[in-house]
Amino acid sequence: MELNPHDLIRIYNQDDLLTDASLPEWAVSALVHAPYAVVRRAPSKNGLIPVGIRGSKKNERLPAWLISSVVYEVISPEMLVSPLQWKIKQHELNPSILSLKSITPILNQEKLYWGPTGSTAFELATGIKTLTEESDLDLVLRYNNPLPVAEGLSLLDKLNKEAGVRLDIQLETPLGGVSLAEYVNSTTVLVKTLTGPMIVDRKTLWSKLDHVMTFKQ
Template sequence: MTVAAHPRVPRPSEDPHGGPRRLVGSLAALGGRHPGAHDLLLMQCTGSLLPVGGGELPAWARWVLRAHPWVTVARAPSAAGSPADTPYPVRCTRDASAGAETWIPVTVRGPDCGQRLDALAPWAAVARTLRPEQLPERLGLLPPARTAAIPALAVLPAAGELVADHRLAWGPIGAIAYELATGEPVAGPLSPLRLVLRAPQPVSRRDALQLRRALSRLRVPLQAELETRHGAVQLAEYAASPLTVTLLTPHGPREVHDPWFPREL
């Protein structure tokens, strides 16, 4: 059975987000790929979100999701189970042939600064995913005046060139990522440019220091994290060459000597 789109959501042919949406179905419909931290998910059925800790979605979250049904994947463990395992029924028509549900940890961004809601989203209700690497190409979809008014948006191409010199896949995260995905003007003139740098292979401290220094010349507040196979470490911390660094993992932060080969200290 096909789920009708929310009345305020354009049809696929009119989709301003750059592509057709997936109908609700099983995990296999997306080739089995699970989203990672900082991915943005377009929800087909926002009423199926479950706040962490139980209860109903607050009024502000329902209002935000009606206008822009995007959520950000959090760095936390996924959960498995069927809709019958949830505290109350999931209000979303689902493919009857779908197997046990996979619940993705997500964050809903509120209209006020710092307003966030941690929730679980059923993978079957995800219509589309956008990875940070896909977002820079969407810069041209924003009005030129908007890009010029927000320094973190204006320097995005220059940041990409600096990262490309080090042969790392990259993408924006945080407020800049959300604005590029949704078109909603959530970033401000003082918003930092936050980047995730994909580093499945080890990066030397020397290269990290060179990249950090190059990025610091962009003259905007900038935060970058190196994403390894085991989690993320802040570029500035790693480049400073401390004996240990904080590795951010789905199960919480860990103090390690090497973020690519973490061992218990």
């Protein structure tokens, strides 16, 4: 089974989650209402999947580990591009979701591997209200090959002009995730790797390293 950061995994039994301490009350409640965890960026260990549990508040986030043999359903950001996968009512669309609909033709025309993440993805996948009127739209773009800076800058400009909310776009590379805005504006970038954040020259994001991730395509 291949998993990537930002994938959502449906949890069928809270006992399948391993944490350093007992689940806090907010986490238990969150899993009852929306039994999902998100794959986080960390090395797997002993067959366990690194995941995160989210509550209704921004400070309610908990790292955990999930037994891989009990995974029954995975929802990737790419799957949530299609409204057919959404578990929300069309007449209750938040500005972030309306912006997602507006920019979808641009990204599909570019033939990219992409999808919504964060609160937008969680609400679309679960039907649980998590977005506010002020929420950003989080996106991930996956690139196994180097993205020309000029091409990235042009794409970012098109998306910002079309979206009605602030965009937070992460460019996923074999080395890790980096802000698209930072990538197109700076030769050195902060990249989130499996082992932690590091500052690198943007040209090294596609270096062929033994331990880096590649993406399903």
